[in-house]
Amino acid sequence: MFVSLLVFLVIRILPGDPAALIMGTEGSREAPERLREAMGLNRPLPVQYVEWLAGALRGDLGRSIQYDVPVGELIVTRLPVTLPLALLAAAFMVSVAIPLGLYAATHHRRSGDYLAMIVSQLGISIPQFWSGLLLILFFSVTLGWVRAGGFDGWSAGVWPALRSLLLPAVALGFFQAAVLVRATRSAVLDVLREDYVRTARAKGLRERLVVVKHAFRNALIPIVTVAGLQLGQLMAGAIVLESVFALPGLGRLALGAISARDLPVVQGVALFVASSIVVINFAVDLAYGALDPRIRYE
Amino acid sequence: MASRRPLRHVTFTLGAVITLALLVTAALSVVYTPADPLAMSITGRLQGPTGVHPFGTDHFGRDVLSRVMTGAVTSIAVGVIAVGIGASVGLLLGLLSGYVGGWLDEILMRLVDAVQGFPAILSALLFTAVFSPGMLVSMTAIGIAFVPAFARLTRGSVLELREREFVVAARALGGGDARLVLRHILPNSLPPLIVQATTSFPVAILAEAALAYLGLGTQPPYPSWGLMLKEAQNFLSMNPWFAVFPGGAIALTVLGLNFLGDGLRDLLDPKTS
Numbered sequence: 043m044f045v046s047l048l049v050f051l052v053i054r055i056l057p058g059d060p061a062a063l064i065m066g067t068e069g070s071r072e073a074p075e076r077l078r079e080a081m082g083l084n085r086p087l088p089v090q091y092v093e094w095l096a097g098a099l100r101g102d103l104g105r106s107i108q109y110d111v112p113v114g115e116l117i118v119t120r121l122p123v124t125l126p127l128a129l130l131a132a133a134f135m136v137s138v139a140i141p142l143g144l145y146a147a148t149h150h151r152r153s154g155d156y157l158a159m160i161v162s163q164l165g166i167s168i169p170q171f172w173s174g175l176l177l178i179l180f181f182s183v184t185l186g187w188v189r190a191g192g193f194d195g196w197s198a199g200v201w202p203a204l205r206s207l208l209l210p211a212v213a214l215g216f217f218q219a220a221v222l223v224r225a226t227r228s229a230v231l232d233v234l235r236e237d238y239v240r241t242a243r244a245k246g247l248r249e250r251l252v253v254v255k256h257a258f259r260n261a262l263i264p265i266v267t268v269a270g271l272q273l274g275q276l277m278a279g280a281i282v283l284e285s286v287f288a289l290p291g292l293g294r295l296a297l298g299a300i301s302a303r304d305l306p307v308v309q310g311v312a313l314f315v316a317s318s319i320v321v322i323n324f325a326v327d328l329a330y331g332a333l334d335p336r337i338r339y340e
Numbered sequence: 341m342a343s344r345r346p347l348r349h350v351t352f353t354l355g356a357v358i359t360l361a362l363l364v365t366a367a368l369s370v371v372y373t374p375a376d377p378l379a380m381s382i383t384g385r386l387q388g389p390t391g392v393h394p395f396g397t398d399h400f401g402r403d404v405l406s407r408v409m410t411g412a413v414t415s416i417a418v419g420v421i422a423v424g425i426g427a428s429v430g431l432l433l434g435l436l437s438g439y440v441g442g443w444l445d446e447i448l449m450r451l452v453d454a455v456q457g458f459p460a461i462l463s464a465l466l467f468t469a470v471f472s473p474g475m476l477v478s479m480t481a482i483g484i485a486f487v488p489a490f491a492r493l494t495r496g497s498v499l500e501l502r503e504r505e506f507v508v509a510a511r512a513l514g515g516g517d518a519r520l521v522l523r524h525i526l527p528n529s530l531p532p533l534i535v536q537a538t539t540s541f542p543v544a545i546l547a548e549a550a551l552a553y554l555g556l557g558t559q560p561p562y563p564s565w566g567l568m569l570k571e572a573q574n575f576l577s578m579n580p581w582f583a584v585f586p587g588g589a590i591a592l593t594v595l596g597l598n599f600l601g602d603g604l605r606d607l608l609d610p611k612t613s
Contacts, residue, residue, distance in 0.1 A: 167595035169546050171553050171566075172587035175573055183577050271457070278459035282550050286573070297554060300468050308469040312462045319457050 103310035108302040113310035116295060122196055123291035127207050127214070127283065128276045134215030135222055135272060140265070142219075143226025148253055150231060158223060165220025170279050174213035174286035181209060191288035210283040217279070218272040225268035229261035236260070262333050270326030274319035281315075352603025358596025366412035375403035377410045377563055386579040395585040398568070399575055404582060407563040408589050414564045415593065418479050418557075419544040423537050425483025430490020431533065437491065438498030439521055449495070452488045460485035460547045464556045478557035482547045486540050493536055497529035535605045542597035549590050565590045 097104065103113035146158035181187050193206045233239065234257050242252045281293030288294075292311050299307035330337045369377075375393070381401030388396045395404035437448040464481035471477055501507055507524050515524070551557035552566030560567060565586040572583035 163595065163598065164591075167542070167591045167598060169549050169566075169587070169590050169594075171550060172569060172583075172590060175569060175576070175583050175587065178573075179576055179580050179583060183580065274457050275459065278461045281461055281465075282554060285554055296465050297556075300465065300473075300556075303469070305469055308465055312466050315462055316458055319459075323457060 103313065104306035106299070106304055106307045108299065108304040108307065113306050116307060117292065117310060117314055120290065120292045120295045123193055123207075123289050124277075124280050124284065124293065126203075127211055127289065127291065128273075128280045130204075130207055130211035131215035131218065131276050131280070132273055134211055135219040135276070136269065138215070139219040139222035140226055143223045143265075144230060144253065144258060146223065146227040147230035147234065147257075148249075150234075155227075158227070162220040162223040165216055165223075168217065170213050170217045171282050171286045173216055174210060174283055177209045177213055178286070191286070193287075193289045206287070206289070210280075210287045210289065213286070214276060214279050214283045218276055222265070222268055222272055226261070226265050229264040230257050232264075233257045233261045263330060266326060266329050266333065270322055270329075273322045277315050277318055277322075349603050349607060351599045352607060355596050355599025355601070355603050358592060359600050362412055362416070362593050362596065365409055366416050369406070369409035369413060373403070373406035373409050375406045377402060377406040378561055379403075386575055386582065388579060388581050396579060396581045398571060398579075398582055404568070404585055407568060408565070408585055411563040411565045411568065411586065411589065412593070414475070414558055414562060415545045415548060415590075418475060418482070418548040419541050421479045422482035422544040422548070423486060423540045425480065426486025426540060427490050427533065427537055429483070430487045430492075431494050433487065433491040434494025434496075435498060435521060435526070438495035439502065439517070439525070445495075448491070452491045455484060456488040458485065461550065461554075461556075464551050464554075468556045473556045473559060475558050475562075478548055478551040481551070482544050485547070486544070489536055489540070490533060493532050494529055497532060498525055501525045501528055531608045535601065535608055538597070538601040538604050542594040542601070545590065545594055545597070 094104070103117070105111065106113050106116055109116065142158050142161075146155045149155045178191070182189060188205060188209060191206075194202060196203045230253075234253075239252060239256050242256045243249070247256075280291065281296065283289070284291040284293040285297065292315065296308055296311040299305075299311070379402060381397070384393070384397050384401040386397060386399055386401075387393055390396070393403050393405065395408060398404055398407070433448050433452065437445045460478075460482045463484050464478055467477045467481055502525065507520060510520055510524050548557055548564070549566030549569070552564040553570045555570070558564035558567055560571075568586040569583060572579075572586065575582055
């Protein structure tokens with residue numbers, strides 16, 4: 043709700059007149075006026091907001107000025123790129139970060155721990171689009187294994203489609219994984235200092251069981267919190283990686299809409315991405331209840 | 341563990357050295373660069389590293405080293421201003437929220453919730469749809485994304501400090517609200533904010549580079565590391581070095597600032613040992 047108000051306000055309240063932008067500097071003085079009327083921009087802002095929001099709730103985000111089709115449709119056609127990219131990156135992030143974080147925590151202050159920390163420190167420092175560029179440089183320019191970018195769609199087969207998404211997903215996931223490694227490590231380290239872990243060890247439980255059943259299970263809440271935040275960041279990061287790899291996803295849709303001054307599309311994409319972040323956060327909140335039976339929601 | 345003396349703290353020292361090098365480079369670039377960062381040369385385009393151009397040249401034959409040096413100024417400027425926006429707005433909201441409390445606290449915190457998790461890139465997209473893209477847009481968009489963290493931190497420490505004996509005592513002595521906040525609460529809530537600012541700074545630099553890369557931030561011909569990478573991408577097969585140096589500059593800067601932030605947190609926060 044607040045997010046929608048934010049998206050709306052940014053576009054409408056800020057000085058700047060969409061109608062004038064669309065018409066450009068040439069053309070008659072009356073033209074923007076007429077367009078404003080046609081777009082409903084001359085009505086009071088609260089009315090516009092309520093109408094836009096009511097439409098958005100029904101899935102109607104307005105019509106694209108550039109393509110003259112509903113914005114919702116445009117977003118749906120771009121989702122098969124952005125969503126799998128974000129999911130692949132998330133899978134990469136979790137499958138790298140959790141084992142590495144666990145390893146670092148159980149080998150605290152040994153060489154493996156330091157190595158993991160150096161890798162994650164590097165990962166945090168390397169911008170996603172640069173690692174994307176380096177991956178292109180290495181795998182497609184030097185080795186010629188994959189194309190430098192582009193996407194033929196899922197109709198051309200699942201494997202070719204996955205192949206085009208693989209490098210961007212790795213570049214996207216690596217950065218986020220680096221953050222999650224640190225979170226996993228410190229969460230598990232905290233739990234390993236608890237009394238019940240000592241008890242578990244004292245009763246002769248195998249170290250593996252202690253770590254997985256006692257330590258990791260209880261460290262999950264902070265880990266899931268960070269992972270949830272990272273998922274939201276993945277959605278935003280996907281926008282950048284789509285540009286690096288020339289993938290026709292939501293990000294490219296929004297960037298193209300900006301150069302075409304297609305405001306409803308920009309607004310629609312921003313609202314969509316922001317809402318999916320809200321949904322992810324909500325899912326994380328619900329996950330707390332499943333992870334820790336002590337947490338109950340009224 | 342490391343001693344409390346800053347210079348014996350390895351991470352802090354390493355971070356400080358890299359950051360100092362960045363600042364010196366940026367300052368130097370104002371008065372001296374090996375070549376004019378804007379001077380083009382048709383014959384010397386897309387060269388790899390040579391004696392004359394240690395970092396090679398770009399697609400207009402401009403000296404990449406000089407442009408990377410000048411780009412440091414852009415990065416620092418955007419970083420400082422973005423963090424400044426986030427810190428000052430967040431500080432103000434946090435002070436109001438924590439000190440006044442009640443319905444104001446409720447409203448401000450819901451507002452902060454809404455902005456929380458709203459990525460800078462989305463704000464930048466929205467701003468650019470209305471204004472023309474530029475450094476101002478990226479600074480503001482990145483700054484807004486920082487507000488929630490600063491607001492929450494400030495609010496948290498104000499809530500805690502408000503009940504402490506020395507504040508209660510100052511109030512009993514007849515100190516007004518303004519005096520209580522400015523003289524007693526604010527100075528004591530600064531250390532965590534300073535740490536937050538240092539850790540936000542590299543994030544801002546990464547975000548600036550990403551926005552410039554997307555064409556939503558710094559515009560040509562100003563040298564920005566992100567913008568240089570965008571240009572370099574078209575010439576990857578002809579001159580890969582063009583993509584290596586600006587990216588390396590970003591990574592090294594962010595690494596240094598992260599080290600500095602981590603070190604500072606260790607040194608300032610008595611709870612971590």
